[in-house]
Amino acid sequence: MITASPSARLSSPAPDWRQLWREAITDPAELLELLGLDALAPQLPRDDAGFALRVPRGFVARMRHGDPRDPLLLQVLPQLAELEDVEGFSTDAVGDLAARESQGLLHKYEGRALLIASGSCAVNCRYCFRRHFPYGEEMAAAGQWRQALAHLRADPSITELILSGGDPLALATSKLEELTRGLAELPHVIRLRIHTRLPVVLPDRIDETFLGWLSALPLQKVVVLHANHANEFDAAVDAACAGLRAAGATLLNQAVLLRGINDREDALIELSERLFAAGVLPYYLHQLDRVQGAAHFEVDDDRALALVEAMRARLPGYLVPRLVREVAGDTSKRPL
Ligand SMILES: *Cc1c(COP(=O)(O)O)cnc(C)c1O
Numbered sequence: 313m314i315t316a317s318p319s320a321r322l323s324s325p326a327p328d329w330r331q332l333w334r335e336a337i338t339d340p341a342e343l344l345e346l347l348g349l350d351a352l353a354p355q356l357p358r359d360d361a362g363f364a365l366r367v368p369r370g371f372v373a374r375m376r377h378g379d380p381r382d383p384l385l386l387q388v389l390p391q392l393a394e395l396e397d398v399e400g401f402s403t404d405a406v407g408d409l410a411a412r413e414s415q416g417l418l419h420k421y422e423g424r425a426l427l428i429a430s431g432s433c434a435v436n437c438r439y440c441f442r443r444h445f446p447y448g449e450e451m452a453a454a455g456q457w458r459q460a461l462a463h464l465r466a467d468p469s470i471t472e473l474i475l476s477g478g479d480p481l482a483l484a485t486s487k488l489e490e491l492t493r494g495l496a497e498l499p500h501v502i503r504l505r506i507h508t509r510l511p512v513v514l515p516d517r518i519d520e521t522f523l524g525w526l527s528a529l530p531l532q533k534v535v536v537l538h539a540n541h542a543n544e545f546d547a548a549v550d551a552a553c554a555g556l557r558a559a560g561a562t563l564l565n566q567a568v569l570l571r572g573i574n575d576r577e578d579a580l581i582e583l584s585e586r587l588f589a590a591g592v593l594p595y596y597l598h599q600l601d602r603v604q605g606a607a608h609f610e611v612d613d614d615r616a617l618a619l620v621e622a623m624r625a626r627l628p629g630y631l632v633p634r635l636v637r638e639v640a641g642d643t644s645k646r647p648l
């Protein structure tokens with residue numbers, strides 16, 4: 313299967329990213345079997361604890377076989393702990409997200425407007441607010457582009473448009489093109505930022521069509537990736553990052569601090585080093601949103617601060633992410 317001969321390539325072209333998307337694993341028993349962890353099956357919560365398992369096969373290939381504590385597996389495998397009710401963790405930690413959906417465009421921070429361009433993700437991360445917020449598949453109906461563009465047109469203070477979600481790169485490139493054609497008429501918008509986990513979890517998404525679109529954009533371009541652990545990188549992710557950089561994008565990463573996954577000095581340092589090797593700078597390290605079902609991932613603030621101090625002592629300043637929390641009503645992310 314991994315032959316590199318040109319004829320083999322010709323007869324079996326690389327699968328389209330949409331096909332890989334559809335072929336993602338959604339059955340926990342299949343996932344455990346692939347990893348040689350069948351013995352864990354009886355410990356799984358029923359009905360995926362109300363938030364479907366979903367993980368692309370390429371991401372599973374980066375998990376360690378036979379390791380129930382694998383840091384990539386723990387990000388996607390439903391756990392019994394998700395069923396515990398923990399005080400302070402609620403489904404309406406996402407209260408303002410309901411507002412986001414209807415509005416589509418969120419303008420909370422000076423100069424930047426954030427568009428929920430898509431509700432879909434290739435992967436379901438267990439710690440994510442999305443577990444309580446089943447977005448519609450398509451948030452970006454043509455009408456909504458028009459509405460968002462009208463808002464941008466009317467407010468010259470907005471110089472940066474952020475595409476977020478869900479994952480905005482769940483949209484077809486032709487759909488993204490529609491949006492950016494509209495941006496061309498707004499000279500005050502000089503920067504496009506894309507928040508996406510796809511280059512990491514499904515790097516095939518960064519295909520030639522996409523890179524052609526990105527390169528041709530007459531805008532400053534920033535892509536903010538989301539990786540939480542160095543093991544999420546492999547040659548395919550490196551290639552996606554290289555493509556994005558060659559298309560003129562500045563690459564940043566946001567991670568979430570997650571107990572049992574990356575809450576060790578060495579893991580965080582390794583992540584920063586690995587990001588830089590791929591041409592990505594660490595941007596934010598987020599304290600967890602307190603969503604119901606994710607309490608077992610929380611790291612307390614004192615420990616979080618100590619971890620970042622430890623990073624600062626051992627890394628160049630540009631490899632130390634800013635430790636922040638999102639607080640509803642604030643005019644920026646809140647530094648800890
Ligand atoms: C996080 C966020 C941004 C971007 O914030 P930066 O600090 O510039 O990365 C913009 N708008 C909203 C609504 C956000 O939640």
Ligand code: SF4
Nearest residue numbers: 433436437440478509
């Ligand atoms: S990719 Fe991002 S938005 Fe999607 S489930 Fe994971 S953390 Fe949530």
